[in-house]
Amino acid sequence: MRLTDHPILGRPDRGRVVTFNFDGGEMSGFEGEPIAAALRAAGVAVHRYTKKHRAPRGVFCAIGRCTDCVMVVDGRPNVRTCVTPLAEGMCVKTQYGAGGGELGSSAAPEAADGRATDEKV
Numbered sequence: 244m245r246l247t248d249h250p251i252l253g254r255p256d257r258g259r260v261v262t263f264n265f266d267g268g269e270m271s272g273f274e275g276e277p278i279a280a281a282l283r284a285a286g287v288a289v290h291r292y293t294k295k296h297r298a299p300r301g302v303f304c305a306i307g308r309c310t311d312c313v314m315v316v317d318g319r320p321n322v323r324t325c326v327t328p329l330a331e332g333m334c335v336k337t338q339y340g341a342g343g344g345e346l347g348s349s350a351a352p353e354a355a356d357g358r359a360t361d362e363k364v
């Protein structure tokens with residue numbers, strides 16, 4: 244669902260429609276809008292799963308401060324999708340744990356002293 248008109252902000256100025264890949268499937272959104280907005284419009288609410296408790300997380304602050312919306316974008320983990328503009332052909336993946344690997348795999352990084360990293364990215 245998208246806002247088409249807002250009583251204060253008016254009609255949104257949208258870019259052209261672009262396609263991108265989300266977890267292996269094709270989706271579309273407006274060029275330049277936050278990746279998170281395109282995903283939300285398509286009904287996607289879960290962006291990542293925490294490493295320790297494997298709890299789902301999605302948009303929380305929507306201003307780039309909390310890291311709950313981080314995903315793997317074009318192979319790069321920990322991208323804040325609420326403040327990252329959507330572009331044609333992006334590859335967006337749900338992030339598992341801190342490093343983008345599968346939960347419980349060695350791909351998830353640990354702190355330098357060997358302790359598991361904090362649950363937040």
Ligand code: FES
Pocket residue numbers: 301302303304305306307308309310311312313323324325326
């Ligand atoms: S929702 Fe908080 S950083 Fe994106």
